[in-house]
Amino acid sequence: xxxxxxxxxxxxxxxxxxxxxxxxxxxxxxxxxxxxxxxxxxxxxxxxxxxxxxxxxxxxxxxxxxxxxxxxxxxxxxxxxxxxxxxxxxxxxxxxxxxxxxxxxxxxxxxxxxxxxxxxxxxxxxxxxxxxxxxxxxxxxxxxxxxxxxxxxxxxxxxxxxxxxxxxxxxxxxxxxxxxxxxxxxxxxxxxxxxxxxxxxxxxxxxxxxxxxxxxxxxxxxxxxxxxxxxxxxxxxxxxxxxxxxxxxxxxxxxxxxxxxxxxxxxxxxxxxxxxxxxxx
Amino acid sequence: xxxxxxxxxxxxxxxxxxxxxxxxxxxxxxxxxxxxxxxxxxxxxxxxxxxxxxxxxxxxxxxxxxxxxxxxxxxxxxxxxxxxxxxxxxxxxxxxxxxxxxxxxxxxxxxxxxxxxxxxxxxxxxxxxxxxxxxxxxxxxxxxxxxxxxxxxxxxxxxxxxxxxxxxxxxxxxxxxxxxxxxxxxxxxxxxxxxxxxxxxxxxxxxxxxxxxxxxxxxxxxxxxxxxxxxxxxxxxxxxxxxxxxxxxxxxxxxxxxxxxxxxxxxxxx
Numbered sequence: 001x002x003x004x005x006x007x008x009x010x011x012x013x014x015x016x017x018x019x020x021x022x023x024x025x026x027x028x029x030x031x032x033x034x035x036x037x038x039x040x041x042x043x044x045x046x047x048x049x050x051x052x053x054x055x056x057x058x059x060x061x062x063x064x065x066x067x068x069x070x071x072x073x074x075x076x077x078x079x080x081x082x083x084x085x086x087x088x089x090x091x092x093x094x095x096x097x098x099x100x101x102x103x104x105x106x107x108x109x110x111x112x113x114x115x116x117x118x119x120x121x122x123x124x125x126x127x128x129x130x131x132x133x134x135x136x137x138x139x140x141x142x143x144x145x146x147x148x149x150x151x152x153x154x155x156x157x158x159x160x161x162x163x164x165x166x167x168x169x170x171x172x173x174x175x176x177x178x179x180x181x182x183x184x185x186x187x188x189x190x191x192x193x194x195x196x197x198x199x200x201x202x203x204x205x206x207x208x209x210x211x212x213x214x215x216x217x218x219x220x221x222x223x224x225x226x227x228x229x230x231x232x233x234x235x236x237x238x239x240x241x242x243x244x245x246x247x248x249x250x251x252x253x254x255x256x257x258x259x260x261x262x263x264x265x266x267x268x269x270x271x272x273x274x275x276x277x278x279x280x281x
Numbered sequence: 282x283x284x285x286x287x288x289x290x291x292x293x294x295x296x297x298x299x300x301x302x303x304x305x306x307x308x309x310x311x312x313x314x315x316x317x318x319x320x321x322x323x324x325x326x327x328x329x330x331x332x333x334x335x336x337x338x339x340x341x342x343x344x345x346x347x348x349x350x351x352x353x354x355x356x357x358x359x360x361x362x363x364x365x366x367x368x369x370x371x372x373x374x375x376x377x378x379x380x381x382x383x384x385x386x387x388x389x390x391x392x393x394x395x396x397x398x399x400x401x402x403x404x405x406x407x408x409x410x411x412x413x414x415x416x417x418x419x420x421x422x423x424x425x426x427x428x429x430x431x432x433x434x435x436x437x438x439x440x441x442x443x444x445x446x447x448x449x450x451x452x453x454x455x456x457x458x459x460x461x462x463x464x465x466x467x468x469x470x471x472x473x474x475x476x477x478x479x480x481x482x483x484x485x486x487x488x489x490x491x492x493x494x495x496x497x498x499x500x501x502x503x504x505x506x507x508x509x510x511x512x513x514x515x516x517x518x519x520x521x522x523x524x525x526x527x528x529x530x531x532x533x534x535x536x537x538x539x540x541x542x543x544x545x546x547x548x549x550x551x
Contacts, residue, residue: 017370111540120525131305
């Protein structure tokens with residue numbers, strides 16, 4: 001347990017906290033505040049210069065233009081789909097790695113899952129562009145079955161984003177499953193529960209915070225992504241793309257638009273924090 | 282929990298299939314880097330080492346690599362200091378707003394890169410530019426360090442939770458000053474966590490492209506930026522393939538080091 005405060009420890013605490021908080025406030029929260037402020041500014045439509053007149057036109061436009069709503073909803077659904085796909089893949093994989101594979105296999109499997117994490121975002125997104133292209137491997141593999149690959153588009157975006165963020169979901173789930181005491185599973189069996197019952201009543205509740213922690217990454221990374229969409233999305237537009245394309249043309253509008261993912265994520269973070277997910281991040 | 286044979290086999294198959302899907306695209310990039318064709322088609326038409334030789338002489342790629350290394354090292358150094366201080370404060374002290382501090386630290390990686398990117402961009406433009414600090418390596422480092430802090434914070438935090446505070450108390454009881462306790466007791470116990478956190482922070486900075494796009498000046502090119510710029514140029518494609526292949530091969534190194542170093546990184550402290 002942390003020590004009770006004494007005058008000395010209070011001084012030490014201040015010394016410890018001041019540098020990181022100062023950095024965070026100046027470099028990050030300050031920037032966010034400036035971004036939020038600039039959302040209330042306007043842009044001269046001739047010169048593209050930012051005009052410092054206070055108004056809420058950008059938010060008004062954001063809320064009343066149907067295309068923004070469509071794009072926001074599309075982005076939200078893609079982020080949700082990616083999160084679900086990753087959770088569905090990560091649960092059996094992590095369970096196999098942590099609970100089924102023998103001790104000798106655990107390490108190599110974990111390394112196998114971890115390694116691609118370091119291979120680079122662009123490299124992987126680009127690899128999928130090649131995979132899904134005209135004469136790509138996916139098409140070639142599906143051709144004998146009379147099927148076509150998804151090509152570039154929304155499906156490709158979900159596949160590639162799910163691919164990119166999968167390790168972020170596997171790792172926390174694996175860690176939670178590995179920490180789960182064998183005794184608990186034995187106790188469940190002693191009380192007469194079958195494998196399914198144990199899975200539902202013991203294992204799943206125990207990994208729930210980990211899945212939520214992983215989902216913070218899969219959800220938020222998908223919500224803001226715009227490069228993968230550019231690489232494999234075809235004509236698909238997501239929030240990230242709209243924001244990125246507005247930055248040079250109309251910074252105030254871009255700022256107003258970025259309030260959308262921020263609000264979504266802060267709500268999401270607040271929700272998962274109550275479930276204790278942030279402690280297992 | 283008794284897992285039936287069938288369940289084991291099914292789970293094993295899912296895992297194997299998952300890993301296969303993970304590795305196919307990566308192998309493809311490796312294969313692509315020795316493909317005689319400039320544009321990639323399946324199956325490849327022949328093998329050549331030409332592109333590798335060309336890539337080794339690419340000045341642009343080399344410069345970009347150097348910039349990435351500089352930015353990564355600087356951001357990691359800042360993150361190590363700030364992350365450790367914050368972890369110490371949060372995990373060894375009780376104070377009002379403790380949870381808020383950890384929440385705030387997570388924010389830079391929880392918010393989408395594009396939001397962090399344009400926020401930093403807007404801030405640098407309105408605050409730094411007027412006082413003569415233009416966009417460049419410095420702004421990139423500030424941006425990267427901001428989201429790297431949480432990585433170190435998480436790694437050190439996880440380790441501090443495991444080191445019993447009684448160890449430090451015993452040291453104090455034996456007459457050690459706080460600094461001595463840190464130097465002889467706490468620091469050795471968290472050295473590997475520091476290293477693992479630093480490694481992860483460096484990797485994150487090395488791979489970061491979105492925040493970099495919005496915080497780098499036109500002359501500052503990190504490796505991901507260089508790759509992205511050259512993806513669109515057909516005559517550069519083979520060199521980009523080789524750089525991509527090199528990145529995949531190099532990715533084995535940090536994982537190997539991290540694994541040797543501590544079993545702690547296995548916990549996925551990202």
